[in-house]
Structures are given as structure tokens and as C-alpha cells.
Amino acid sequence: MARIDRVRRIVAVAAAVTTAAGALVVTAGAAGAGDPAIVPQSSSVAVGGTLRFTTTGCPQTAMEPDRLVVRTASVGLVTQTPTGEVLVGLASSTRDGSSVVRVPGWVDPADPAVLVGRCRQITYEPRGDEEGEYVETDLFTFPDAPVDVTPGPASAPNPTFTLDRTVAAGGQVLVASFTGCPSGTTVTAGIFEGDDLSGRSGVRLVGGGGRELDGVDAVELPLLGFGQWSEELGMDVGAGALPEGRYATRIGCRSFEPGSDPVFWQSAPQVVEVVGTNPSGTITVLPAADDVLEVRGEGCTGGRTVSVRFVGSAEGTFEARREAEQRSRVTGTMGAADHEGEIFHDVVAVEPAADGSWSMTWSPPAAGYAVEVDADCGDPTADGFRYVRRYHEESAVADLFLERLSPTASPVGGTITAHGEGRCDDVPSLVVARRDGTTVGAPGPLRPGDGTSMLAGEVVAPWLPGSYVVVPRCGDEYGYPQELQVFEPEPVAGAALPPDPVDGWPSTGEREVYEGRIGPITLHGGDEHGEMLAAELEDLESAGVLVDVPRPDGGFAITRLAFDLVGTDGTPVAPHDAHLHHLVLGDQTSTNPACPDGTFGLPGGIVGAAGAERTVVDLPDPYGIPVEATDRWSGVYDVMNMSGEPQTVYLTYDIEYRRDVGNVRPVSTYFGSAAGCDQFGWTLDGSGTPDVQSTYVELTAPGRLIGAGSHLHNGASHASLVDDRGRELCRSTVAYDHGGHEGHGGHEMPDEEPLEPGAYPPEMYPDDPPIASISTCAVAERVQAGQRLRFDAVYDDDRPRSGVMGIFVLYVWEGGGPADPVPAGRPTGPGGPGGPTGTDGGPPAAGPADAIRGRPTYTG
Numbered sequence: 001m002a003r004i005d006r007v008r009r010i011v012a013v014a015a016a017v018t019t020a021a022g023a024l025v026v027t028a029g030a031a032g033a034g035d036p037a038i039v040p041q042s043s044s045v046a047v048g049g050t051l052r053f054t055t056t057g058c059p060q061t062a063m064e065p066d067r068l069v070v071r072t073a074s075v076g077l078v079t080q081t082p083t084g085e086v087l088v089g090l091a092s093s094t095r096d097g098s099s100v101v102r103v104p105g106w107v108d109p110a111d112p113a114v115l116v117g118r119c120r121q122i123t124y125e126p127r128g129d130e131e132g133e134y135v136e137t138d139l140f141t142f143p144d145a146p147v148d149v150t151p152g153p154a155s156a157p158n159p160t161f162t163l164d165r166t167v168a169a170g171g172q173v174l175v176a177s178f179t180g181c182p183s184g185t186t187v188t189a190g191i192f193e194g195d196d197l198s199g200r201s202g203v204r205l206v207g208g209g210g211r212e213l214d215g216v217d218a219v220e221l222p223l224l225g226f227g228q229w230s231e232e233l234g235m236d237v238g239a240g241a242l243p244e245g246r247y248a249t250r251i252g253c254r255s256f257e258p259g260s261d262p263v264f265w266q267s268a269p270q271v272v273e274v275v276g277t278n279p280s281g282t283i284t285v286l287p288a289a290d291d292v293l294e295v296r297g298e299g300c301t302g303g304r305t306v307s308v309r310f311v312g313s314a315e316g317t318f319e320a321r322r323e324a325e326q327r328s329r330v331t332g333t334m335g336a337a338d339h340e341g342e343i344f345h346d347v348v349a350v351e352p353a354a355d356g357s358w359s360m361t362w363s364p365p366a367a368g369y370a371v372e373v374d375a376d377c378g379d380p381t382a383d384g385f386r387y388v389r390r391y392h393e394e395s396a397v398a399d400l401f402l403e404r405l406s407p408t409a410s411p412v413g414g415t416i417t418a419h420g421e422g423r424c425d426d427v428p429s430l431v432v433a434r435r436d437g438t439t440v441g442a443p444g445p446l447r448p449g450d451g452t453s454m455l456a457g458e459v460v461a462p463w464l465p466g467s468y469v470v471v472p473r474c475g476d477e478y479g480y481p482q483e484l485q486v487f488e489p490e491p492v493a494g495a496a497l498p499p500d501p502v503d504g505w506p507s508t509g510e511r512e513v514y515e516g517r518i519g520p521i522t523l524h525g526g527d528e529h530g531e532m533l534a535a536e537l538e539d540l541e542s543a544g545v546l547v548d549v550p551r552p553d554g555g556f557a558i559t560r561l562a563f564d565l566v567g568t569d570g571t572p573v574a575p576h577d578a579h580l581h582h583l584v585l586g587d588q589t590s591t592n593p594a595c596p597d598g599t600f601g602l603p604g605g606i607v608g609a610a611g612a613e614r615t616v617v618d619l620p621d622p623y624g625i626p627v628e629a630t631d632r633w634s635g636v637y638d639v640m641n642m643s644g645e646p647q648t649v650y651l652t653y654d655i656e657y658r659r660d661v662g663n664v665r666p667v668s669t670y671f672g673s674a675a676g677c678d679q680f681g682w683t684l685d686g687s688g689t690p691d692v693q694s695t696y697v698e699l700t701a702p703g704r705l706i707g708a709g710s711h712l713h714n715g716a717s718h719a720s721l722v723d724d725r726g727r728e729l730c731r732s733t734v735a736y737d738h739g740g741h742e743g744h745g746g747h748e749m750p751d752e753e754p755l756e757p758g759a760y761p762p763e764m765y766p767d768d769p770p771i772a773s774i775s776t777c778a779v780a781e782r783v784q785a786g787q788r789l790r791f792d793a794v795y796d797d798d799r800p801r802s803g804v805m806g807i808f809v810l811y812v813w814e815g816g817g818p819a820d821p822v823p824a825g826r827p828t829g830p831g832g833p834g835g836p837t838g839t840d841g842g843p844p845a846a847g848p849a850d851a852i853r854g855r856p857t858y859t860g
Contacts, residue, residue: 036142038075038115041098044148047109048156051077051101051147052094058119058139068124071139075117077101077147078198081108085198087250087269088113092262104265105158105180109151114144116200138202157182159267161251163221164381166271170241171278171385174221174249178267181253185263188254189221195246195271207242221249222386223274240281240388244274278377278385285373285390293362295373297387301356304378310346310362312371352377369394399423400446400455400472400479403683407694407790408676409485410461416484417692418446418470419682420455426475430457432484433469446472454685454800461486491724492787497704497780504821505621509660511559514552519650520568523578523641549585549633552657557624557664560656561617563610565639568648575612575770581638582711582805583651584609587631593700594670594810595677606671607633608653609807611711613734613774619667619811622818623706624658626666665817665831667706670697674719674793674806683761684715686800693795693806696788703814703833705729705783709776711807714768715795719806722790723781729789730777738769761800782833783812 036057045051055073075091089101101115119139161178168174181187190208194201206225225239252266279299288294300306344365352358364371370393378384400422410416418430428446431439446457459470465488472479565573565580590605592598599606607625608617619625637651658664673680674693684691710719710732721730783789793806819831 036119036140038073038117038142038145040115040145040147044150045103046150047103047105047107047152049103049152051103051115052098053091053101053115053145054098055117055142057142070122070124072120072122073117073142074120074202075099075101075115075142076199077103077113078116078200079107079111079113079149081111085200087197087199087266089266090199090252090264091117092264094261100261102157102263102265103149103152104267105152105154105156106160106268107149109149111149113147113149115142115147116144116198117142118202120202157253157265159251159253159265161267161270163249163270163272167273167275168223169276169278169385170223170243170274171280171380171387172223173380173386174223174272175218175381176221176249176251177218178251179217180267181265182255185253185255185265187219187251189219189249189251191221191223191242191272192248192250193245195248197248197269197271203248206247219251220381222380223272224280224386224388241277241279241385242274244277246271246273280385281388283373283375283387283390285392287392287394288361291363291394293364293371293373293392294359295362295375295390296359297357297375297377299356300352300358300377302378304352304384306350306352306358306375306377308348308350308360308362308373308375310344310348310364310371310373312344312364312369314344314365314369364394398472398474398477398479400428400474402470402472402480402482404675404679404693405470405482405484406674406692407696408674409487409696411489412461412463412465412486414461414486415458416461416470417456417458418472418482419685420446420472420479421683422455422472422474422479424474428455428457429473430459431471431473432459432462433471433481435467435469440468443473454683456685456687487788489724489788490786492784497782499778499780501821502620506660506663506818507621508663509658511656511658512552512556514655514657516550516653516655517650518547518549518583518635518637518653520648521639521650523639523647523649547635547637549635549653551627551631551633552655553629554659555629555661556627556657556659557661557666558607558617558627558655558657559619559621559624560654561608561625562654563608563614563616564652564654566650566652568650573647573649575642577643578647578649579640579642579764579770580610580612580614580651581640582609582611583635583637583653585633585635585653587627587633589628589630589632592671593668594672594697594808597677599671599677600673600680601678602636604634606669606809608669609671609711609809611713611805612771613711615709615711615774615776619707622663622665623667623811623813624661624664625669625811626661626664627657663818665813667811667813668701668703670699670808670810670812672697672791672808674791674808680807681803681805684795684797684799684801684804686761687797689797690717691795691797692792694790694792696790697808697810699783699785699787699789699812701812701814702784703782703812705779705781705810705812707776707778707811708732709809710774710791710793711805711809712771712774712793712795713801713804714764714771715797715799715801715804716806717794717796719774719794719808720792721777721808721810722792724788729779729781731775732777733775735772735774736769737772761802763801763803765799 034056038053038055040051040053042051053075055075058071058073077088078085079088088103088107091099091101093099118141121137121139123135158180159178160180161176164175176189178187188208191206192203193206194203196203207223223242225242248269249272250266250269252264255263282298284296286294295308297306346362348360348362350358350360372389372391374389375387376384377387380386400420402418402420404419406417406419407414429443430446431443432441433439440462441460444457444459446455448455455472461484462468465486468484468486469481470484471481563583565578567573584602585607586602586604587607588604592605639649641647672695674695675682676695682693708721708730712719712734716734718734719732720728722728791808795804813833815830815832817831
């Protein structure tokens with residue numbers, strides 16, 4: 001299997017791996033260096049309070065040859081009660097990379113408490129096109145970390161629950177009455193194998209569910225095992241009734257809002273016993289004819305009636321689909337809620353035959369639908385039982401998907417290029433629609449790419465600003481859309497500013513150099529992608545993705561930042577031996593103004609980044625990138641083994657910095673992708689027509705743009721930054737090491753086998769020359785809050801390619817630091833980013849002569 005196919009398959013299962021079958025949840029501690037330890041940030045915590053901690057000694061997530069290895073620290077808080085140890089709370093990962101446990105109101109401060117945990121390894125090995133194999137192993141147990149629990153307020157969240165019974169047969173349903181969950185939370189219930197109430201033994205999660213708190217005070221807890229998807233049947237196949245034995249039940253209150261840390265309050269666990277079983281897994285749901293389902297079951301004897309429930313969604317308007325999707329995330333339901341659409345609910349009573357068997361047929365309300373089917377034999381909360389839920393869907397949606405829009409947002413009346421994939425036996429087209437499904441304007445053609453299943457087409461943005469979707473259409477059927485924001489352009493840019501003098505700035509601070517290093521990184525032989533800890537794995541949301549990045553202590557200002565990939569002897573590694581796909585250093589305590597909600601799923605702001613081109617960030621006096629003493633750095637990287645031989649490499653980052661931050665003008669770093677904040681790469685179809693992927697960067701504060709640059713991949717020509725009046729402020733040009741970018745750097749393109757339909761093309765070809773450099777720009781440009789700059793990433797598109805990128809970085813001074821060049825010894829006031837003295841009342845002109853040394857200033 002090609003690397004990209006393997007990577008995408010592994011990434012698709014990575015999130016499931018990290019949450020698979022654990023009594024204690026994955027934490028985001030600083031796993032890696034040091035002896036195994038759980039390190040609380042405080043020795044005590046009050047009832048109702050939050051205990052923050054990190055872990056050490058648990059190795060990182062890694063990509064080994066043809067398999068994904070996820071190593072995670074799983075931690076919980078346990079108290080020693082008079083009747084034994086009890087799990088108080090599960091750890092949750094926070095945005096800053098630490099972990100937290102919340103102490104509910106039912107905890108007795110007199111009981112001793114400890115943090116307990118294990119380092120777990122979950123390995124996923126793909127098996128070609130078949131489902132891969134999971135292997136779970138406990139590597140070691142952390143030493144207990146004592147914690148002093150102190151009294152807290154009586155108002156502390158105090159989730160408690162009472163079961164209507166603690167002994168029941170498999171397939172029956174327990175009813176848990178609960179109180180004490182804060183408003184806005186979701187009730188989650190879990191059934192764990194064994195009767196360990198402490199969670200120390202790492203028992204397996206075997207059942208459970210959840211629901212939104214909407215005024216109810218009870219939740220059902222079916223004694224049914226989790227199911228799995230059957231490709232053969234096209235539906236969910238449940239595991240049946242839980243076998244006889246003892247189980248631990250835990251119910252809690254959970255809340256997670258985008259951009260916020262997760263919250264989880266747990267009630268005291270209880271033990272239930274399963275005695276007896278029922279034929280819960282005998283239900284089947286299969287198509288009997290067009291638009292007709294047949295449902296069958298067995299074992300409902302004793303004169304009981306079967307009640308069959310159909311909960312589903314018909315494919316409706318775009319707005320209805322979006323609402324249903326949001327509802328599914330809150331309620332935790334599957335099927336109808338996962339399948340976007342308008343919800344329906346139908347209940348049918350069936351009388352079984354004398355032997356307990358029964359069957360029925362049901363007609364869905366629409367041609368396109370998804371439905372969950374479950375059934376009760378009698379009263380499952382008494383002497384009846386519940387059948388395992390089944391899932392079935394019939395789609396009327398076209399098999400067309402839009403991968404990206406260019407630009408990602410559009411001015412009114414602008415031309416939008418859409419790229420996607422899929423198949424259509426009719427005439428494919430593109431339409432712009434409102435949220436209610438009403439189309440706007442004329443459709444545009446959707447053309448297939450040469451020799452691939454990829455598609456491209458153009459439409460015109462509406463002339464009314466607002467929120468829309470661009471939808472692919474096959475005949476009368478609609479495919480899967482992309483959201484589009486349409487705005488009214490308002491030119492607000494000022495004129496280009498003259499550059500500042502090179503000399504005269506206060507430069508009293510001595511320059512210091514910090515030589516940072518990440519590694520060793522083992523690149524395995526015979527594998528073209530020996531190590532992966534990259535943005536390609538951002539869905540993991542666990543400690544293994546964000547690598548701890550050491551830095552100088554205290555506060556300082558970065559004036560120069562250089563990256564490299566070196567061997568064990570410290571010498572640079574040649575591009576034909578190893579390829580630095582990318583290295584990104586971030587600060588989890590700050591915000592990226594270009595993507596305030598996160599950059600490709602990574603939290604916080606961006607400190608610096610580099611790819612194969614190794615661009616150096618070099619800011620002249622008096623500018624610098626400010627770093628606070630409390631900043632927490634982390635990184636993601638992707639290194640590819642090009643030699644096929646085993647090798648060990650290190651990533652280096654040399655930081656030149658100064659401590660006299662009062663003499664430094666602080667710059668804000670805008671960082672993002674031409675494909676938007678959620679998508680860092682895209683696929684080229686090899687059409688032969690240049691591919692231009694564009695996005696708009698909205699500036700959040702007035703200031704002065706002092707520098708700009710980009711990161712591009714093989715096949716790229718250049719990137720441009722254009723202001724709101726159409727002036728090109730910066731052009732970053734790619735230089736290849738074989739005489740520029742013409743015919744792939746002077747190489748003659750070999751004859752190539754056409755790609756298999758639906759196959760992903762490679763990122764790099766054997767005859768691709770390495771990227772030698774990508775030019776950067778010094779700029780002296782006044783900018784305003786709300787101003788939009790357009791970033792264009794331009795690829796020749798003469799070959800199909802996967803995973804190409806167009807990353808921008810902008811450096812903006814928004815005020816602070818020295819106002820103007822002064823003779824030595826004269827005091828200066830804080831600077832402001834206005835224009836030259838006498839033009840607009842602002843302070844004297846400011847801006848570097850060359851924001852990135854060695855590059856000419858672009859004046860427009």
C-alpha cells in the first residue's frame with residue numbers, strides 16, 4: 001500500500017485507538033522524559049475543585065514501520081473509603097497540554113486520596129485493505145501520587161445516582177435516577193468488566209450510553225454489549241446481552257465546548273450483577289424490497305408484545321442536516337443523528353408467534369434515510385428484555401465530495417473554484433445554496449480530472465453577504481457540500497510606508513543563543529516515512545502528538561530562529577537521505593490571530609515553523625517575537641526517510657534572543673493555510689492548468705506588516721500576498737536545486753502509469769528535485785483591523801500530488817516598544833504603528849529596512 005494510503009488509514013483509526021477500552025481516560029501530560037511519575041501541580045485540592053497534573057516517563061506516540069503505536073498515560077483520582085478504594089474522577093486533557101481531575105461534592109475529605117495510573121500501549125497494524133489488528137499492553141504502573149483533599153463549598157457539583165435494581169439478566173435494562181449534574185452537561189453512563197470500583201485494574205468498557213440533560217432525572221442502562229459495523233450486512237451488529245458476571249457502573253456529567261477545556265464530574269461507582277441472559281442479539285434488519293425493511297427477532301415468549309422503534313433521519317435541507325449533526329454530538333446517539341437530516345420517530349407493536357419469533361415490514365418516509373431500529377420484548381426494566389440496536393441507511397445523496405474551495409471565503413460576486421472527488425453517471429454541476437437548501441444563481445460545470453476521480457469547477461458567489469454552502473450535484477441528487485462565507489469588500493489599507501533607518505535603534509541587550517534539539521528520531525530502513533508525529537495525526541488529541549519543546553527560561557524576545565535536520569554527529573542530513581516535511585513550534589498558552597480557534601486542530605499560537613526549505617526567521621532591530629515566562633511550547637513534526645536505510649536524526653532549532661524586551665517592538669505572528677484553518681493540505685489532479693488555492697487573512701488589530709513568507713511543497717511555483725486594493729505585497733518564489741522550477745527543476749518527466757481510480761497520488765516523485773529555498777519578503781505596510789489580505793499558493797499542477805501545502809506567515813507590529821530611532825542614552829516612549837509624523841497624527845514612521853535579513857524591501 002502506498003504511504004499516503006497507509007497514513008490515511010492509520011490516521012482514521014487513531015482517535016478510536018486512544019479511547020479504546022480503558023477504565024481510566026487518556027491524559028495529556030508531558031509524557032516522555034524522566035522516571036515514571038504523576039506530578040500534581042498542587043499537593044492539595046478542595047472538594048469541588050480541580051487538580052491539575054502532568055506525567056513523565058510514558059513514551060510518546062510513534063509511527064513505526066507499517067503500524068501506529070499509541071502510548072498514553074491513563075490517570076484517575078482514587079480515595080480510600082471505609083469499604084475500600086473508590087474511583088473519584090477520570091483525568092481530562094486541557095488545551096495547555098496538562099491534565100485535570102475534578103473532585104465532586106460526595107468525596108469525604110477525611111479519606112486519603114492518591115492519583116493512580118498506567119502507561120498503556122495500543123498498537124494498530126494495518127492488514128492491507130482489511131481491518132487491522134489492535135494489540136493492547138500495559139507497559140507499567142505509575143507510583144501513586146498522594147493528594148490531600150480539603151473541605152469545599154456545599155454548592156460543589158455532587159452527581160449521585162440510584163439504580164432501581166442491582167441484579168438483572170443480560171439484555172434487561174437498569175434505570176438510574178440521578179441528581180447533582182450542573183446545567184449544560186450531558187449524562188454519560190458506563191458499564192465496566194469486573195467489580196473493581198477503583199479503576200486500578202484497567203478493566204474493559206463493555207457498555208453504556210448518554211443523553212442530554214433536558215429536564216429528565218433518570219437514564220436507562222441496558223445490559224447489552226457494544227456492537228460493531230458489518231460491511232456484509234450494511235448495518236450495525238450488536239454483541240448481544242452481557243454475559244453473567246459482576247460489573248462496575250459509573251455515571252457522570254460531561255461538558256465539552258469548542259475552545260474550552262472538557263469538564264467531567266463523576267458519581268460514586270456501584271456494582272451490579274448479571275444473572276441470566278436473553279436472546280437480545282437475534283434481531284435482524286434487512287431490505288425486503290425497494291424502500292421496504294424487514295425486521296425479525298426471536299425469543300419473545302410468555303405472551304409479551306414486541307415494541308419496535310424506528311428513529312431516523314430523512315435527507316432534508318442543509319440547515320436541518322446541520323442541526324441534526326449538532327444534536328448527535330450532544331446526545332451521543334448514533335445512526336439518525338450521525339446521518340444529517342430531519343428526524344422522525346415511529347413505534348410499531350408486534351405480536352410474536354407461539355415460539356417467540358416475530359417479523360414485520362416497515363416503509364421509511366423518504367428515499368434517502370438512516371434509521372436506528374431497536375425493540376423491547378415486554379418491559380425490559382422488569383421481566384422483559386431489549387434487543388440489540390441495529391442501524392440501516394439508504395442514501396439518496398450523490399457520491400460527490402468537495403475537498404476545498406478557493407478562495408475559502410469570497411467577496412460578493414467573486415469566482416469560486418471548487419475541488420472534489422467522486423463519480424457521477426449523469427451531468428455533474430456545482431450550485432451555491434442558502435442554509436435552507438434554496439439555490440442561488442446559476443449552476444456551474446463540474447469537470448472530472450484527467451485520469452482520476454477528482455473534480456473541479458467554478459461558480460459565482462452571491463451578491464448578498466452571508467453564510468452559504470457550495471454543493472456538488474449529479475443530475476437531481478446533491479452531494480456533500482463545503483461552507484462558504486461571502487463578505488462585502490471594504491478597502492481599508494493605507495499607502496506603503498517608507499522603511500525605517502537601519503541604524504539608531506536602541507540595542508542594549510546582549511544577544512544570546514539557545515541551541516534546541518528534538519530527538520533522537522529513528523528512521524527505520526525500508527520505510528519511506530519512518531517517523532510521524534505530525535499534524536497528520538491531529539485527531540489523536542492526546543499527549544503523543546504535541547512533543548515537548550525545551551526553550552530558554554524566563555521572558556525574552558526572539559530575533560532569529562533557524563531550523564535544521566542533522567545526524568548523530570551534528571552535520572546536516574542531505575535531502576536525498578531524509579526529508580523534513582515540516583516542523584511547527586507552538587505556544588499552547590497563546591492564540592494564533594489568523595486561526596483563533598486552533599490551527600489544523602493544534603491549540604495555541606505559532607512560534608515558528610520550517611520545511612525542507614529551512615527558511616530562517618531573522619528580525620532586525622528593534623523587532624522580535626515576544627515570549628513570556630509562562631509560555632508552554634510544544635511541537636509537531638514529520639520526517640521522511642528517503643534513503644531506505646535505517647538512520648537516526650535530530651531536529652534542531654537555534655534561537656537568537658535578547659532579554660531587554662523593553663527595547664523590542666513585539667510582533668504578532670499570523671500563521672495559516674491557503675486551504676483554511678481546518679485543512680493544511682490538499683490534492684492536485686494533474687490537469688496541467690496551474691492550481692491556485694487562496695484564502696483571506698483578516699487582521700485583528702491595526703499595525704504595521706513588517707514581513708511575510710510561505711511554506712510550499714514540490715511542484716509549487718510561488719505564493720503571493722495581495723492587499724485589499726489588488727497590490728502584491730509579497731511574492732515567495734520557490735527555488736529548486738536544479739536550475740529553478742521548469743520541467744521539475746530541469747528533469748525530463750518520465751512516462752508514468754496512470755493512477756488507479758480513486759487512488760491517492762504520491763506527494764513526491766523520484767525525479768523531483770529538492771527545494772533549495774523559498775524567498776521571503778520585508779514589508780513596510782500600514783494595516784488596519786478588519787482588513788483582509790489574500791494569500792495565493794500557486795502550483796503548476798503538471799502531475800497529480802497528494803498532501804501539497806500552502807502555508808503563510810505574517811509578522812505584524814501592533815504597538816509597543818521604542819517609538820523611533822534615538823541617540824544612545826536618550827529615553828524613548830512606547831511606539832505606535834501609525835504613519836509618518838504629520839500625516840495622520842501618529843508617531844514617526846516605523847518599520848524595518850529588511851524584516852528578514854538579506855531580502856529587498858517591497859514598496860509596491
